[in-house]
Amino acid sequence: MKKILLTLIICLLSVSNYAxxxxxxxxxxxxxxxxxxxxxSEHSEKASEYPAKAIYYVxxxxxxxxxxxxxxxxxxLSIEKDKTDPEAYFIKGMTLNYMGQFDxxxxxxxxxxxxDSSNSNYFSGLGDSYVSQEKYDKALSAYVTATEKNEPIDRxxxxxxQIYAELNQPDKALEAFYKSKETISKESDxxxxxxxNIGLYEFLNKEYDKSEIAYKELIELAPxxxxxxxxxxxxxxxxxxYEKAEPxxxxxxxxxxxxxxxxNLKSMFCFDQFDWNDKLILAYERFAVKxxxxxxxxVFYITNNKGExxxxxxxxxxxxSVELGGPKYVLGMDKNGTHSTFRxxxxxxxxxxxxxxxxxxxxxxKIKAGASSRPTKKNK
Numbered sequence: 001m002k003k004i005l006l007t008l009i010i011c012l013l014s015v016s017n018y019a020x021x022x023x024x025x026x027x028x029x030x031x032x033x034x035x036x037x038x039x040x041s042e043h044s045e046k047a048s049e050y051p052a053k054a055i056y057y058v059x060x061x062x063x064x065x066x067x068x069x070x071x072x073x074x075x076x077l078s079i080e081k082d083k084t085d086p087e088a089y090f091i092k093g094m095t096l097n098y099m100g101q102f103d104x105x106x107x108x109x110x111x112x113x114x115x116d117s118s119n120s121n122y123f124s125g126l127g128d129s130y131v132s133q134e135k136y137d138k139a140l141s142a143y144v145t146a147t148e149k150n151e152p153i154d155r156x157x158x159x160x161x162q163i164y165a166e167l168n169q170p171d172k173a174l175e176a177f178y179k180s181k182e183t184i185s186k187e188s189d190x191x192x193x194x195x196x197n198i199g200l201y202e203f204l205n206k207e208y209d210k211s212e213i214a215y216k217e218l219i220e221l222a223p224x225x226x227x228x229x230x231x232x233x234x235x236x237x238x239x240x241x242y243e244k245a246e247p248x249x250x251x252x253x254x255x256x257x258x259x260x261x262x263x264n265l266k267s268m269f270c271f272d273q274f275d276w277n278d279k280l281i282l283a284y285e286r287f288a289v290k291x292x293x294x295x296x297x298x299v300f301y302i303t304n305n306k307g308e309x310x311x312x313x314x315x316x317x318x319x320x321s322v323e324l325g326g327p328k329y330v331l332g333m334d335k336n337g338t339h340s341t342f343r344x345x346x347x348x349x350x351x352x353x354x355x356x357x358x359x360x361x362x363x364x365x366k367i368k369a370g371a372s373s374r375p376t377k378k379n380k
């Protein structure tokens with residue numbers, strides 16, 4: 001009789017274990033098929049009766065629906081039943097990051113790492129926590145470790161250069177952006193971001209050829225990234241290859257007419273920047289043309305070390321001047337609330353080198369308002 005009872009108990013336990021395994025497999029399959037609402041509606045109320053991994057899948061359904069409180073509740077329940085699964089600690093840490101509870105997130109990531117130190121995700125999540133706390137050195141260490149694991153994910157490669165930029169280490173940032181470009185998928189937004197920053201840093205280093213390569217690849221991959229068109233124009237101006245910038249300008253004008261431009265680019269674009277004494281000069285070209293009215297076309301913003309505009313020098317279209325047979329543009333300046341004009345004129349096809357030299361003469365106070373000169377034209 002005892003033998004029969006023992007056999008019956010073993011059979012019942014086997015059936016129970018089989019049922020537990022089946023629900024875990026079923027939920028894993030449903031999660032893989034992205035049936036999150038189905039998982040929540042059919043299993044959330046019974047989850048406490050399930051094994052740890054099955055509970056984890058229910059929690060993951062809530063995770064994909066961004067229901068943070070239920071994620072935490074279910075991950076804690078899963079951990080209570082099985083303290084050896086690092087994935088539950090990882091998802092708990094990610095959720096705590098979203099909720100801004102970074103110290104608790106760090107504890108959870110560290111527990112996941114203690115259980116499995118080979119997973120790139122765990123170190124990347126830890127890096128995210130430290131970045132959010134602006135503990136950049138610790139974040140950098142975590143991200144670098146994440147890149148050293150087998151099959152590392154993309155995120156640490158994208159974050160490392162950003163941290164170097166935050167730490168004001170541009171050379172290391174540029175090197176890290178190149179590494180990011182070589183590592184991550186070309187189909188990702190992060191690849192575009194890496195190209196943009198490579199182009200920017202190489203431009204600032206006056207490595208115009210390298211900058212040109214980056215921006216051209218970017219535009220080929222993302223033909224509607226019009227901010228990069230403007231950057232490529234600046235590269236050509238840096239190389240004094242003004243003719244190469246013209247077709248890029250035309251594309252910006254077409255995009256403007258079609259209403260495709262956003263932000264400040266809707267009204268103007270930066271085509272050149274250069275240093276004068278200790279100040280950065282930013283040269284912009286405006287799209288708008290006000291027929292019959294005075295308007296500024298090319299505006300040179302003189303900025304201070306805080307990036308604030310101190311005054312502007314600009315080409316001004318004067319209908320009266322044109323009617324009297326004068327040049328299309330005259331040079332003007334807005335400074336300290338006062339508007340001044342100079343007797344320097346420029347036609348539509350002006351030589352940019354002439355304009356830039358004249359602007360610098362004004363900055364150096366070598367010409368005064370009202371001084372006369374012949375209009376300068378582009379060399380044919």
